[in-house]
Amino acid sequence: MVHVGRPRERVGITRRSLFGGVAGVGATALLAACGTSTAPSAPSAGSRSADAGGGPSRVVALSTGHLDHCLALGIVPVGLAVAVSEATDSRGIPDYIKQAFGDRYDLDSIQVVGQRMSPDLEKVAGLKPDLILSNKRADKGLTEKLTGIARTVQTNGGSEQFKADLKIVAEAFGKAADGERLLADYEGRARAWGARRGTPGTFSLVRGKGDQYLYFGTRALASIVGTDAGLTRPAAQQFDEAASRTLSLEQVGLLDADWVFYSFPGNSGDFTEAPLWKKLPAVAEGRAFRVDVDPWFLNASTVAADRVLADMQRFMST
Structure with missing residues (x-):
């Protein structure tokens, strides 16, 4: 039926x-x-x-x-x-x-x-x-x-x-x-949120995919949401020829930003135990946040964008 x-x-x-x-x-x-x-x-x-x-x-x-x-x-x-x-x-x-x-x-x-x-x-x-x-x-x-x-x-x-x-x-x-x-x-x-915040900040986007790690450029939905709110991306994440690039543990420094948003499902959570990850200022100072991979990295819609915006407001107010 x-x-x-x-x-x-x-x-x-x-x-x-x-x-x-x-x-x-x-x-x-x-x-x-x-x-x-x-x-x-x-x-x-x-x-x-x-x-x-x-x-x-x-x-x-x-x-x-x-x-x-x-x-x-x-x-x-x-x-x-x-x-x-x-x-x-x-x-x-x-x-x-x-x-x-x-x-x-x-x-x-x-x-x-x-x-x-x-x-x-x-x-x-x-x-x-x-x-x-x-x-x-x-x-x-x-x-x-x-x-x-x-x-x-x-x-x-x-x-x-x-x-x-x-x-x-x-x-x-x-x-x-x-x-x-x-x-x-x-x-x-x-x-409006960007105007209330005043001083812009930089943010990084990274996720695990199977046994790979990916960091994201300006084409990512979450990047667009941040830009709409007056935030910026680090120089290393200003690329636009692809949505993402692969990232090795030795390249963790490319993620250096005021805020880091990440999703490491499954075994990729080992990334957060890497010494270079822990040395990132955003991580050491409590400005790195685990996010839902679906709206942040996998889906493309205003509904997903609204969720990302709400998450940013919640996390960045702390």
Whole structure:
């Protein structure tokens, strides 16, 4: 039996509902950290349709970035393709998305249709979608097959494109104005926090991936969030030809910054025991923080950006 995604209640996704579930931050504290200005109201969530004018009602999202933007716009997809993540459960929906939307939407109604780059086309077709969200990085052959099932809208993909991709998804639903309000709200709060902080600081981004360590340049979503808030990156992390570069234990000095944000899942936690790591001023002085790998390093959406911004506000206020 095919389960149609649906909101649990007919309530608009407001600033409070979007951020109320952020781990480690109470709703009241988070709203206070965001300033006193009133955020624009996000769209009301209809029972099944993407908009009141009869827009797409059965959407298959082929990445969690698409899922983020759909939910932020009040749309629950009927299908989702997932990426393998050490921080994601078997249903493929990251914890930060559940925390933001799990008490408002029936996320269990979303059917997993396989892996992001190789979805099960029979499962996709079986959901009878009227819109499929893919991205331009998908294999051309896959794109042709998807368009044979339903109207397919392609986003750009990549962390550096998350703002443009929100616009594409919003326009596909006939919700362009709502997308603009969501983005303006996020950017306004980032600027306001930066203005309150005054003196900018530098921050480093590093994570473990299997038996590798990666440090991130200016294309990373978390880098863009920091820039939006008036923060800067160390000279060694100003590269933009790729999202990340590999890092050896001997190169830990490249991470020197006022603040360090890291995620070392699994055995890569040994990195934090390395003498050079412990000698970093940010580490020695308590300005290095473990973060959730999904919003910080793996997903690309305004929902992920909002979580990163909230984390930065929380950590950097200490």
